[in-house]
Every structure is written in C-alpha cells, then in structure tokens.
Amino acid sequence: xxVSFMSYILLAIILFSMGIIGVISRKNIFIVYMSLELxxxxxNLMLVTLSKHFxxxxxxxxxxxVIAIAAAEAAIFLSLIVALYKLKHSINIDxxxxxxxxxxx
Amino acid sequence: xxxxxxxxxxxxxxxxxxxxxxxxxxxxxxLGFIVTILAxxxxxxxxxxxFLFMVQIIVxxxxxxxxxxxxxxxxxxxxxxxPKEPSxxxxxxxxxxxxMPVDYLLFKAFYTIxxxxxxxxxxxxxxxxxxxxxxxxxxxxxxxxAISLLLLVALIGAVVMARKKERA
Numbered sequence: 001x002x003v004s005f006m007s008y009i010l011l012a013i014i015l016f017s018m019g020i021i022g023v024i025s026r027k028n029i030f031i032v033y034m035s036l037e038l039x040x041x042x043x044n045l046m047l048v049t050l051s052k053h054f055x056x057x058x059x060x061x062x063x064x065x066v067i068a069i070a071a072a073e074a075a076i077f078l079s080l081i082v083a084l085y086k087l088k089h090s091i092n093i094d095x096x097x098x099x100x101x102x103x104x105x
Numbered sequence: 106x107x108x109x110x111x112x113x114x115x116x117x118x119x120x121x122x123x124x125x126x127x128x129x130x131x132x133x134x135x136l137g138f139i140v141t142i143l144a145x146x147x148x149x150x151x152x153x154x155x156f157l158f159m160v161q162i163i164v165x166x167x168x169x170x171x172x173x174x175x176x177x178x179x180x181x182x183x184x185x186x187x188p189k190e191p192s193x194x195x196x197x198x199x200x201x202x203x204x205m206p207v208d209y210l211l212f213k214a215f216y217t218i219x220x221x222x223x224x225x226x227x228x229x230x231x232x233x234x235x236x237x238x239x240x241x242x243x244x245x246x247x248x249x250x251a252i253s254l255l256l257l258v259a260l261i262g263a264v265v266m267a268r269k270k271e272r273a
Contacts, residue, residue: 004224005219005224006212006215006216007111007115008111008148008152009212009215010212011115011118011119011148013208013211013212014119014208015118015119015122015141017201017204017205017207017208018119018122018123018126019122020200020204021126021197021200021201021204022125022126024196024199024200024203025126025190025193025194025196025197025200026126026190026193027188027190027193028129028131028134028187028188028190030131030134030135030173030176030177030182031125031126031131031134033173034125034134034135034138034173035125035126037138037165037169038122038125038138038141041141041142041145041165044145044157044161045145045148045149048148048149048152048154048157049152051152051154051232052152052153052154052224052225052227052231053219053224053225054225055225055226055227055231057231057232057236057237057240058240058244060154060156060157060232060237061237061240061241061245063154063157064157064160064237064241065245065248065252067157067160067161067164067165068252068255068256069252069255070164070165070169071164071168071169071256071259072255072256072258072259073259074168074169074172074173075172075259075260075262075263076259076262076263076266078172078173078176078263079262079263079264079266079267080266081176081180082176082179082180082266082267083266083267085180090186090188091131091180091182091186091187091188092188093188094188
C-alpha cells in the first residue's frame, strides 16, 4: 500500500502547529527563531506534497523560493539578535521592551 | 517499503521538533532542529524532489543552522543565561488546545478539496535539476531575479545591522 497524500499533509499540519506552540510558549529568542523556521519548513513540505500530488513543478519552485527567503531572513534575524544582545545583554524576549509604553500592563 | 521509510522519517521529524520546543538548553534545541531538517530532506527525496533534497541539506543544515550555532556560541550563551520559564508546559498545553480547531479545519479542507487520495503518476525525471531549472528559467524568471535582489538587500542589511556603532 502506498503512503497516501493525506499522511504527508497531516505531518505538515502537526509540524506547523508545533512551530506556533514554540513561538507562543518559549521566551528564549533563539528557540522562537527556530520555531519560525519550523513553520516555514512545514509549509515547504506541504508545497512539495501538493506538487507531487498534482504532477506539477510549481510547488517545488515555490518551495525553493521559500528556502531562499528563509536564508535572507536568517541573516537579518541573527544580526538583529547580535545587535539586541549587545544592547540588553539578554536573550529573554521579555527584556526587549524598549517600545512598550511604560505604566500599561 | 515506502511506508516504513515514511513512518521512520516522520517520527524523526516529530521527535526533533518536540526536542526543539521543549529542551531548555539552546544548543540542544538547535541539534533537535537539525534532526527535523534532515528528516524533512528525506521526505523530499521520497516525494521525488531530488534537487530540493540537496538544497535542503546544503542551505538549511549547512548554512542556516551552522550560522545559528555560530551566533549561539559567539554570544557565549550559558545555561545560566537562558531565561527562566517556569510555566512553559502550561503555555504549551494552552496553545496546543488553541491550535487544535485550526488543525482540524486545515485537515478537513485538504480532505474535501482533493477527491483523488493517491499521488498522480509522475514522469521519471520529475523534480531533478534539468526539469526544475527549465521551469525556473521559463516561467519563473522574474521571481528568480527578485529573489536575487532580496538576497543582496539582506546581505547589506545584515552587515549594517551587526557592525559596531561609532560613537559621535
């Protein structure tokens, strides 16, 4: 029996929600970043699965574009983390509150 | 055979993702993420995307994760620097409960829009360099050039953002 299309989609959906769970529940900025990457990867898996399902190359091309954008995002995000760490000496996202209005919440 | 490989790779991917969002040591989570990335590369190979399999290993495992580990070690993040997260499991359970209806909706949507549940039969060279390159340079030329511009902008932006500030 061939593994069906829905099992790949189910795996991609579970990985995506694990990414969202990581973004919501963790305070370590690196783990938040890795959860974002996990979401991008699960979308890639979904695109490649649909590409195979419909016998069309467009999904794979889009997945490659997503990988290129993820590379650009990695460079920017990590340099931002380095700049923030120089400023705050912390990787806790609760410490990055310069733009927050004081006295509320 | 394909079934077994899929099950092994899928469990590796889920295991790596679980390690990544649960472990408190940053380097350990990054190693868990590498497991997920490599398992997803194997799944791409199962789905006939042989070029994306290589790109995933080279760009993700080779460049992005290496850069991430480099930054973690460059900033010298110790276990004692990591933020205290006393209620992270509570937040995980709550966010999993929040995500469940969305997951159900997505699954149901995919289940109903596709009436054929099996994969279509693809040609033998589906997903290899020649076919992907032909498609890329015939129909996707403008997005390809836009991506190259985006990468240039990201390169300049990363250098500008991470350099040392001059004091006036």
